[in-house]
Amino acid sequence: MTGLVWTALALPLAGAAVLAVLGTRLPARGAGWLASLVMLVAFVCSAIATIMLASRPHEERAVVETAWTWLTAGSFQVGLELWFDELTAVMLLVVTGIGFLIHVYSIGYMRGDEQERRFFAYLNLFVFSMLLLVVSGDLVLLLAGWGLVGLSSYLLIGFWHQKPSAIKAAKKAFVMNAIGDVGLALGILLLFIELGTTAYTGVFAGAGSLDSWTATIAALLLLVGAVAKSAQLPLHTWLPDAMEGPTPVSALIHAATMVTAGVYLIARMNPLFHAAPYALETIVVIGVLGLLMAGAIALVQTDIKRIIAFSTMSQIAYMFVGVGLGAYWAGIFHLFTHAFFKALLFMGAGLVIHALHGEQDVRNMGGLRSVMPKTYFCMLIGALALVGIFPLSGGFSKDAILASALEVGTPLAWVAYIGGLAGALLTGIYTFRLMFLVFHRRMSPYAEAVAPTAVKHHGEGPSSMLWPVYILTLGAAVVGLLQVPGLTHVFFDWLEPIAPAGMVEPSAAQEWLTTLVAVSIGVAGIAIAGHLYLREFDATERMRLGRGRLVDHALEHRLYWDDLYAVAFERPAQWLAAVLRRDVDRPVAGWLPTDGLGTLTAFLGRSVSVIENGVVRSYALVIALGMAGLLLALLVRAG
Amino acid sequence: MSVGLPFYLSVSAILFAIGLVGVLLRRSPLTTLLSLEVMLNSVNLTLVAFSRQVGGSDGQVFALVVMGIAAAEVVVGLGLVVAMTRREMVLDTDELRSLSG
Amino acid sequence: MGIVVFFLAAFLAIVSALAVVSQKNPFVSALGLLGNLVSLATLMLLLEAQFVAAAQVIVYAGAIMVMFLFVIAYVGPRGEIGPGTRKPWQVVLAVVAGLLVLIQIVLVVWTTDFGKPASVDEAFGGPGAVGQAFVTDYLLAFEGVSVILFMAAVAGVILGAGTRPKRLTTDQVMAKEGEAEARRRAASRAAIEAAREAEPGEVR
Numbered sequence: 001m002t003g004l005v006w007t008a009l010a011l012p013l014a015g016a017a018v019l020a021v022l023g024t025r026l027p028a029r030g031a032g033w034l035a036s037l038v039m040l041v042a043f044v045c046s047a048i049a050t051i052m053l054a055s056r057p058h059e060e061r062a063v064v065e066t067a068w069t070w071l072t073a074g075s076f077q078v079g080l081e082l083w084f085d086e087l088t089a090v091m092l093l094v095v096t097g098i099g100f101l102i103h104v105y106s107i108g109y110m111r112g113d114e115q116e117r118r119f120f121a122y123l124n125l126f127v128f129s130m131l132l133l134v135v136s137g138d139l140v141l142l143l144a145g146w147g148l149v150g151l152s153s154y155l156l157i158g159f160w161h162q163k164p165s166a167i168k169a170a171k172k173a174f175v176m177n178a179i180g181d182v183g184l185a186l187g188i189l190l191l192f193i194e195l196g197t198t199a200y201t202g203v204f205a206g207a208g209s210l211d212s213w214t215a216t217i218a219a220l221l222l223l224v225g226a227v228a229k230s231a232q233l234p235l236h237t238w239l240p241d242a243m244e245g246p247t248p249v250s251a252l253i254h255a256a257t258m259v260t261a262g263v264y265l266i267a268r269m270n271p272l273f274h275a276a277p278y279a280l281e282t283i284v285v286i287g288v289l290g291l292l293m294a295g296a297i298a299l300v301q302t303d304i305k306r307i308i309a310f311s312t313m314s315q316i317a318y319m320f321v322g323v324g325l326g327a328y329w330a331g332i333f334h335l336f337t338h339a340f341f342k343a344l345l346f347m348g349a350g351l352v353i354h355a356l357h358g359e360q361d362v363r364n365m366g367g368l369r370s371v372m373p374k375t376y377f378c379m380l381i382g383a384l385a386l387v388g389i390f391p392l393s394g395g396f397s398k399d400a401i402l403a404s405a406l407e408v409g410t411p412l413a414w415v416a417y418i419g420g421l422a423g424a425l426l427t428g429i430y431t432f433r434l435m436f437l438v439f440h441r442r443m444s445p446y447a448e449a450v451a452p453t454a455v456k457h458h459g460e461g462p463s464s465m466l467w468p469v470y471i472l473t474l475g476a477a478v479v480g481l482l483q484v485p486g487l488t489h490v491f492f493d494w495l496e497p498i499a500p501a502g503m504v505e506p507s508a509a510q511e512w513l514t515t516l517v518a519v520s521i522g523v524a525g526i527a528i529a530g531h532l533y534l535r536e537f538d539a540t541e542r543m544r545l546g547r548g549r550l551v552d553h554a555l556e557h558r559l560y561w562d563d564l565y566a567v568a569f570e571r572p573a574q575w576l577a578a579v580l581r582r583d584v585d586r587p588v589a590g591w592l593p594t595d596g597l598g599t600l601t602a603f604l605g606r607s608v609s610v611i612e613n614g615v616v617r618s619y620a621l622v623i624a625l626g627m628a629g630l631l632l633a634l635l636v637r638a639g
Numbered sequence: 640m641s642v643g644l645p646f647y648l649s650v651s652a653i654l655f656a657i658g659l660v661g662v663l664l665r666r667s668p669l670t671t672l673l674s675l676e677v678m679l680n681s682v683n684l685t686l687v688a689f690s691r692q693v694g695g696s697d698g699q700v701f702a703l704v705v706m707g708i709a710a711a712e713v714v715v716g717l718g719l720v721v722a723m724t725r726r727e728m729v730l731d732t733d734e735l736r737s738l739s740g
Numbered sequence: 741m742g743i744v745v746f747f748l749a750a751f752l753a754i755v756s757a758l759a760v761v762s763q764k765n766p767f768v769s770a771l772g773l774l775g776n777l778v779s780l781a782t783l784m785l786l787l788e789a790q791f792v793a794a795a796q797v798i799v800y801a802g803a804i805m806v807m808f809l810f811v812i813a814y815v816g817p818r819g820e821i822g823p824g825t826r827k828p829w830q831v832v833l834a835v836v837a838g839l840l841v842l843i844q845i846v847l848v849v850w851t852t853d854f855g856k857p858a859s860v861d862e863a864f865g866g867p868g869a870v871g872q873a874f875v876t877d878y879l880l881a882f883e884g885v886s887v888i889l890f891m892a893a894v895a896g897v898i899l900g901a902g903t904r905p906k907r908l909t910t911d912q913v914m915a916k917e918g919e920a921e922a923r924r925r926a927a928s929r930a931a932i933e934a935a936r937e938a939e940p941g942e943v944r
Binding site for chain 3: 641642643644645646647648649650652653654655656657658659660661663664665667669670672673674676677680683684687688690691692693694695696697699700701702703704706707708709710711712713714715717718719720721722724730
């Protein structure tokens with residue numbers, strides 16, 4: 001069983017290595033198929049391993065295996081440790097399964113790009129990093145995976161490196177993630193100082209014995225990492241910019257897998273967070289603020305991918321609320337369903353962008369329903385799942401989170417409940433604003449000029465792009481049935497053992513009540529969107545939520561977070577650099593003779609280089625004289 | 640008077656010095672290599688002499704190892720000489736000075 | 741008896757070594773080395789290292805020297821040309837270095853008391869004893885030498901197979917010769933023309 005997991009982990013790395021080494025010796029199309037094949041095999045391995053895990057009795061499901069020890073310092077050891085339990089299995093299946101579909105989709109999406117092979121090499125590298133992150137049984141190893149996903153995300157966001165905006169976005173993502181990495185690393189160091197180990201087994205066993213301050217600080221430091229990776233407040237500004245990367249990248253990394261790593265980390269470290277209730281409350285607060293803020297910003301965005309990106313941020317905020325409330329299973333369940341419908345939405349958006357020759361502004365779309373009926377249908381399913389309409393997948397998972405808030409019942413939980421319902425309203429509005437602007441109303445002149453001919457010639461997309469979308473559509477529709485309140489109980493039962501301290505589980509009545517309320521609110525949101533955006537629309541008009549200029553301006557500028565960071569960090573740094581240059585560097589360096597040091601160095605170098613005359617004999621002479629001198633020294637010492 | 644270890648070592652030292660001076664002064668790569676062989680041989684003699692003195696086989700083993708290394712070194716050295724000839728270069732080690740600083 | 745053989749062999753070894761380093765002709769130098777090797781093998785026999793002495797003769801004299809002679813035959817017995825870049829101070833320093841090493845070693849050797857040589861049995865120095873040590877205690881060294889030899893063989897092949905002078909095909913040779921022929925004819929025709937113009941009357 002572990003052998004299969006090792007295989008799943010090693011295959012993408014091997015794929016990336018082969019693609020990188022063979023490079024242009026591979027045919028361009030072959031690279032995509034090779035990478036996809038690798039992913040398929042990895043998925044099959046993961047699936048079989050999961051089935052084998054499921055066939056074991058409950059108590060024996062957490063498997064730990066150390067391949068070898070790669071870091072030893074005193075009594076401290078870090079092994080290449082594999083940790084395979086129920087949570088790992090879920091993450092493995094999501095990463096390899098969705099990853100496989102997105103690889104296949106990329107074959108069509110990237111066709112004709114000159115550097116297709118590089119793309120697939122990066123993509124495989126990313127999958128390896130993500131798998132390393134989820135299967136590691138040691139925090140240090142997790143940190144390695146954590147850094148590697150950041151690296152591959154950086155490489156993929158900046159994939160089109162001829163675009164300055166892409167490079168800038170990649171840098172931004174990298175820097176923001178580096179802040180998170182530092183937080184995570186400090187948290188791990190603190191745990192190591194206190195517990196003397198970084199292996200999960202040791203950390204979980206020792207988490208209870210930490211005093212509450214230490215546990216809280218450690219948990220908050222880990223949370224910094226989680227917040228940066230999952231694009232939550234206040235380290236979220238990189239995610240919308242990350243949409244500069246190719247759309248499959250957005251679907252895989254910035255929707256389905258990497259950005260959910262923060263949720264995974266919190267769920268995985270639940271024994272630690274259990275010992276730090278303040279940290280859990282912080283998570284809930286971050287989640288509620290984030291889901292409202294991201295939802296509101298999504299209302300006014302005009303770039304189709306950025307709308308979905310803010311939606312992703314908002315949905316991950318829901319997951320944060322879930323895990324923060326102690327309903328780890330609900331957070332992971334939402335992660336699971338979200339991977340399906342959000343990847344679906346991104347890939348649908350990719351089809352639209354493809355048909356419109358790279359256009360991403362929703363104001364230049366419209367009326368595509370008649371031109372691209374298949375895409376419309378699939379995205380409609382995805383959108384309904386996102387809004388949480390019964391019985392599609394998103395509803396079950398989101399309502400599970402909200403119902404857990406009811407079950408917890410503290411004031412903060414009530415805030416989360418109300419905030420979550422408000423967020424559901426926003427979700428309904430922004431999702432269907434997107435759908436209506438893209439697929440309904442009258443076609444914009446641009447879309448009219450481009451889309452019908454493109455679709456007539458190429459269809460809605462090559463089959464390698466359409467089939468993954470169909471499969472995801474099916475998944476987005478049905479995976480929620482794993483956990484229907486009162487009827488099926490698969491997901492909760494499966495994940496129950498990962499939290500030794502127990503998980504919050506709402507009653508069926510609470511869930512059905514929440515579902516009723518949330519679905520009504522979602523439908524209301526859709527109605528509002530219809531009222532606002534289904535009428536005739538002038539393409540030049542700006543997107544306005546309401547009449548208030550101030551609110552519009554604030555939302556269009558994403559609530560000024562970027563400007564805040566510019567004022568808080570960028571400007572002071574530039575000012576400091578200018579001051580140092582003017583008042584420190586110039587006066588001090590001005591004292592020295594401008595090239596005195598250089599001349600001296602060059603002179604010394606030239607005089608020494610005489611020895612290096614290139615004649616072998618003279619080198620040998622030096623050696624012989626040295627040997628004679630050495631012997632002499634020995635003789636003198638011996639007397 | 641019997642011929643003891645110091646005699647052998649002295650012969651070895653003389654040979655070593657002769658070889659050393661040859662390596663340091665001769666410019667023809669062929670002669671340099673031959674002088675090098677003289678040095679290696681003198682060391683072999685030392686090894687064997689000490690082996691006899693101590694009464695173990697270790698020194699002899701090392702003498703054989705030195706022979707193997709000498710063979711390898713000669714192969715490469717002669718290969719270089721042949722390559723130089725092929726390129727119609729002057730057979731003079733002092734001409735090979737592209738490592739000059 | 742042993743003393744006589746020792747001094748004879750030592751004398752020959754030193755003389756032949758001097759010949760190796762002093763002869764202008766590398767061929768003579770190589771022969772000098774041969775003599776040196778045989779003298780040393782004799783000394784080793786005196787030290788009861790029969791197997792090493794035999795290996796010395798077979799491997800060195802038989803294989804390595806043959807290689808040397810082949811190469812010398814290939815490149816021709818070329819000595820050193822001209823004074824080169826050898827400077828007087830280099831000669832002085834080289835001799836000083838050699839003498840220093842020699843004096844120091846001799847000094848140490850003669851002031852040290854090595855004690856009596858160990859007593860050895862019949863098997864000492866035979867192939868059995870040496871081989872035993874080789875494949876037990878020194879197996880790693882043994883394998884290391886084989887790896888180095890292998891690498892040297894590869895290096896030798898690569899060095900030897902390096903850029904060859906380009907061989908011309910027959911057609912190319914004939915074309916070249918044809919060109920040369922044509923050029924010669926053109927030159928002679930031009931000469932005849934010139935001669936005619938210089939003295940028109942005479943030719944007619």
